[in-house]
Amino acid sequence: MITESIPENWRDLQACVAEILSQCGFNVDLERVIELGRGRAEIDVYAEETHRDRLNRIICECKYWKAAVPQQIVHAFRTVTSDVGANAGYIIALSGFQSGAHEAVQRTNLRLVTWQEFQDEFETTWLDTFFAPTITTELDALMTYTEPFAPAWFDKLTETEREAYVALAQEHVPLGVLAMRLSIYHQKLSPGDFPLLPIRGSKLETEIPNLPDSLLDAKGYAELSSDLLKLGTAAISKFRAYRDLALERS
Template structure:
């Protein structure tokens, strides 16, 4: 499974998705940024700053949605821009490929020539780590609300009708709580598997329990789970609105 299922279908979408993925990785990525170099101003398709690295680093990224291979002269020109700006990393992402000599032009430089799939693979581990941390944080209130023991004091303040609604909400949303927990901790999966294999197996199992939904990529899965967690939390908060349950949950989140 990959971060996204389908490759971009235009140069605009290529730039947008690259910036989105890098932002989800924890970068500060901007599309269409103008930078100043020793030779003047230059427009960069995607500019990304990684403040989480030590020291912080910057990426200049060119997205080439060309139906032909990228020629060597483009590499030389981009290499000059990266050098003049003083960026730690330069990346060219090509839809098709690179002409012979292009890779030779990057030897002993900080320029990386990538296909779309190579770009996804390069940032996949970091993307998964960030998305797992985010969904774990998002789902914490749902873990508490859907555990009757955690909210027993506040559950006792509900009417019979509200208790019935509570039980129905637990039935509807407990699977989202379970799978976010498994994604975050991988408790039921063999430690002999890689992290990616663990996640793939969990998603494969989850697919059987989510009728009407098809997970063709990590993004499909994480966005659906996160949306349902937020939805469930809102419904639980509405049910417990006349109690202090929300304050109780916030203390543990």
């Protein structure tokens, strides 16, 4: 799943849906009012992207209801989806849909999904478009620092500093290896090869020993990324402190 987080209210659900679509490369508006031939409609989440010079338009209705969404709501949104000219329409409901709702959208471009199912729809795109590029950009330095090669400025450090640097690198090798495994560099070699979560108990845990518990137990890729970035950027700051010392002596 993209995230373990469950939206707290309807506005939060809208914001979470919009965030995922934005991170997937869409231009997103919340509560956009659109003029139609028979009046106007307010769209909870309106998203557009251009792919190979073709416009892809998605609209979403977010229902943070305790009760299942009735068929009448589905029919009304199906009409709006058609009038807007959307390529796809999503009704995201935390409590599911009443009997007959799914039959009403057969052979249409309307999708009835739960919050988890919505994530599933966009997970692959999200991983390729946001997750891997973010880790690569933010942690590229960590991958370099934890490689088994000394940096060019290494000989400018004192013997004590070099020993401390080597110990720091060894300590953070698991983070560097995991960052590389999740990066676009790995994706170029093995497209779509993202590990199943949680990592604990999987083959990856044995391949990368000594990972922190927060990374081993993360069930959502967003949580995994957040914790890895936090740990990784802190490590980068420590490495750069040694780099700055060395460069001052150059």
